[in-house]
Amino acid sequence: MTNKTARTWGSTLDSVVVYAQGAVCRRLVRGNMPPDARLRVTGLPRSLDPATLRARVLNAPGVRVTEARVEVEAEPLGAGTPDALRRQVVRLREECAAAQGRRERQLGLIEEVRALHPVPPERRRGDPHRRTPVDAWLELAEFVDARLTRLHARLVELEEAQRLAEHELSVAADRLARASTDAPSAHVQTTVSAVLTLDGTAEEEEPQLELELEYAVPGAVWVPAYRLTHRQGDGAGRLLLRASVAQRTGEDWTGVRIALATADLRRRTDLPKLRSLRIGRRQPAPAPSGWREPPAGLADLFTGYEAAGPRPAPAVGPTAGARPADGVGSAPGPVPPPPPPVPVPVSAPPQGYGAPPAALPVPGGADGAVLQGFGAAAPAPAPPARSRAAGRPSGGGGFAAPAPAPMASAPMSPAAPGGAPPPPPPAPPSGPPRPSGAELDYAALVLCGPDEQGGRRGRLFPDSPFDPVAAEHRRRAEVVSALPLPGHAVRPRESAGSFDHRFDAAARADIPSDGTWHTVTVGEIPVGLRTEYLCVPSVEQTAYATLVLSNATDQALLAGPVEVTVDGEFLLTAALPTLAPGGVRRVGLGPAEGIGVTRRTNLHESTAGLRGNTTVLDHRVHVELANRLAGPVTVEVHERVPVTTEPDVRIEERADWRAPEEGAGPEHHAPGTRIWRVELPAGATTALDGGYEIRIPAGKGLVGGNRRS
Template sequence: MTADTAPRWGSTLDSVVVYAQGALCHRLARGLVPPDGRVRVTGLPRTLDPGSLRARVLGAPGVRVTEARVEVEAPGADDGGAPDALRHEVERLRDAYAAAEGRRDRQLGLIAEVRGLHPVPPGRKRDDPHRRTPVDAWLELADFVDERLTALHARLAELERALLDAEHELTVAADRLDRASTDTPAAHVNTTVSALLTLAGTPDTTDSADAEVRLDLEYGVPGAVWVPAYRLTHRQGDDTGRLVLRASVAQRTGEDWTGVRIALATADLRRRTDLPRLRSVRIGRRQAAPAPSGWREPPAGLSDLFAGYAAAKPRPTPRAAAGRRAGGAPGSPAGSAAAGGAVPEDAVYGEVPPPPSVGYGGPVPPPPPEPQGFGAAPPVPGGAYGFGPAQPGAAPRAAAPSFTGAPAPAAMAPSAPAAPGRAAPPPPPPVAGPPQPSGDELDYTALVLSGPDEPGGRRGRLFPSSPYDAVAAEYRRRAEAVASLRLPGHAVRPRESAGSFDHRFDAAARADVPSDGTWHTVTVTEIPVGLRTEYLCVPSVEQTVYATLVLSNATDQALLAGPVEVTVDDEFLLTTALPTLAPGGVRRVGLGPAEGIRVTRRTNLRESTAGLRNNITVLDHHVRVELANLLARPVTVEVRERVPVASEADVRIEERAGWTAPADGAGSEQHAPGTRVRRVELPAGGTTALDGGYEIRIPAGKALVGGNRRS
């Protein structure tokens, strides 16, 4: 059984972990293992990252996965998908809109023609007498034009209404197509992705022939983002509340998440987790750097291993164009040799060697072929895996893949023409020394072994290869567009609010998230929080009392910043922003002005002098804050004032008793310097007055020129 005839196992998406950007998916598949152990699991999305595929066997200790590969198939056209139907509908409506627009334009042309009808008197010679104007004919023409224009304008109104309806239908259909799920590919050729697995072992059961094996496939996909959202329910007078964590999830991964277990993580899926390499620093005589572990030169005579495969493979007849590209015109010796003689190996597999350099004295003979076999010379630095500059005098080989887009140095450097009547200079000798692998050659996870169908210079060697082709790159570009979606109100990216710690939240129930690139709300879990209602006012800034909810997080998970819908006594109050609340942290959430509590602030300034020579100016500030509770329940009000902060040691500030400085610490609210706080309990319908103030003592030498500031 070959890979093409391997049994196909259907798979079902079971769980998804959505990270800050991207997601990690788990698919389950089951079936009977064939004798050769090769199975093909279908249903994978086109945006799958091939390097992230992992497969393991569930519930069968005697069976293990020995090989896992990602393959892309094109079974044929598929015209029955929902996006194709929507696309056909959009095309039909676009044609209908164009037809309606054409009818409207023709009607406008008819109206312009009729509007241009007007009487034209015949020309009169100088000696001819004046003619009488045919008023009846003029009136008949005017009546005809008016009647005709009335009918044409009535028809124009109908055509314009039909055009508006067609435009509306086209806009709606285009919007539906744009928002349609990407689970069904948009291409006419339905390319599918499958995982080709090789299983080894036998299930530890009594009847192993009929025992099914369960597989768990894990892979990463781009195009998924999420932001947290909350719903807070609170009853006045109660010290607890219900905080429901919800998430706005948007994904365009190419597959619909239907009935899957969703988990949300704040970690970065693309962050590298490999350990850094720490190189030792040696003091003393310089020593050569040791060769990196795990790297070795390819064995000599590697190309001889594929001689039998190349001989058994049918060799296509080279085209005359290949001969012209290799040697020149069809009538030239080089062209006839390439067409009728031995065909170079590179030309057989789709590559044509570059033309030889031509000097003024005639064509220069091509360089000798590269030696093959176990007596071959050592490769040049960086040329073990197909990289590095080509050896002078070596046969042309397959160009190594370039990640910077620049051509190889050998292809960029033009061949220098030889002097007239003089042969080309001999090539310089190869550089002696051990091979020096490049950084790309040491990236073992990105190296791909070239098969026997590759050109001769690549067979059996490792080359860095990009895991995505052009089609996959387009799918990834469309998927990653969800990262630029406009965030909901008060929403914050998880990486911005989580800080240096990562958290994970598991949804309590399965959910559905279609692959349409729009926000969908998913209920995650309910978080118990401590709540108490407090009122806050800063009368020196604004004589208004604001209601606040003081939240305390007693769980071991952080609450990320995001929008919160506040419901008090079963009535929706407002939507506000919830700050990041660490485990054990306490934060305030503002609820807006409290109309039932009044505050009034009065100040009194008295200036005097003190000291033996009255050389100290005393500025006595008296502050009185009056509070009145008009509510039917007792409340706690926190009043904040601010006293000046002296930067000079001689300027003293003496405060009156009763006001305290707030406690600034980790996890608490940050206050400005000089802030003073006073808390007061107000009964229902009660009033109170808070007295305070401060004295500023300014020596005469510290007084400002031209007077002191009094406020």
């Protein structure tokens, strides 16, 4: 039973999980149980990774999927296939080229007319001077001016027509570039299918099976975005989580459930296998490797083929429509057979199913010195040329095990110091051969025919040709990873840190495969919110309005742009930092003109001590705040006290400010920061006084230094 006879089922894209780069798609398939337990599921994208295809049965416990394989079919499209955008671009490109040609021809005519000027005849020796016909000169000048006026007017029309054609071409080309890649190409319709093989029996005779197909595709990225709604005086706000998603996977996501994850799809998540070490004779039985010894007598299988002699070469006649050199149209004479091919020894044939273990190169030896892997016998020397008369190769071949032969002696390497011989080659690994995963895929193995050279005849080898079309689709899909990010946007892999998060959208969404950003609403997140005003009068005597966000949920908020709306009016778009569960961060809203800030300082220098050997720098700080807003506000004033590492230099503070608690506030504070928190009613003013003394011993003072700043 071939795959061509499998029953064809349609599939529906149900959900997509978009990772930091790439996505995992999930399709649902429904239908009756096929009698031959084989079915073909269509609708898969061209850019999918065949190694990630997974399939399982959802509603029939007794039925399972034993094999899932990807197949690609292509067929030419009919003449009536809609391809309006591509045809429009081709038509506009031709119109643009024609408009440019007309403009260039008009420029040529202008240059020709501009070159018209009167040329007097050459005056011969002895001829008298002639009178210049001024009227003819003036008529020619008038003709040239009138002609150039008409030509330039026509040139302006042609340039305007060319500009319009180029504009239409650019618009159409942009629409074609932004169009969905789900549509087929201009001439070929490609169908990607998953061929499934079922096994088992169900309770009913023909049950309605429901299958799930899962596969990974490249070319999908996302970044978070937010919308914050707040009303003044409320202690909470509404934070709407949205996401900007762009995908160019080759299929449109229509009506699918979207989930967003910060994990790296290409990162391996399988756990390492830790094998125990046993001491003693009793050891666990080794796992079967899937490799079997070559069957005996394989060389005799091709005896009749070798006895028949070389295959006759096809007769090469003249090309249709061409005549021989002698003019006679008779058929050419017999073509002499080509010379027998010279056998080329194959040093390391690819490992195949049932093939002998591959030879491993000997480090430090000659090119001809090889080491037989997997604990098998040493390889035989290159087989001699076949004898066509005998009908069999002079040496053994096929699947017969090679006879033990001495290894080719490698030439001595340059003598080491003291004339020591080179180190011996490492011992071959023991145990049976361990073929790769491609060699264990028995359904994909191909039996090599008798025309194969070397040791491939009659043996199974994996047939996995490189698909350049699929590679080109994946390369085009990866273009979305270079899209410019929206303002204040941060890649989720950068803002998530060492943790991975997943966000499930509340409703289904549509995202076409056009490689542009589309906004998807994920859900609403409750956050704690309060308005505070922050000022650092030592740097700038201006108060800034801020929103202090607290995340009381168990889900992190990634960094991204947030649109702030206060009392139903849009205020600004700010950058929201990463907010971990239980974290508190501050979002700036800009300067607040209703809060007045004034700062004055005073410095008094004196000496103290028994002999006046201690310099005392007394700093006084006076800050005045005025609330000109309609409601009460909370103002946080930041000052900074010098920090010293010298034990002899003392700093004594005289103020009611406090030091910030590390890790408790919404931001990180510099050393020596001091904070005042003031509650100001509407229309109230207050004054804050603080200061500190710096006591410097005479031995620690700086001569001519600026120790007052």
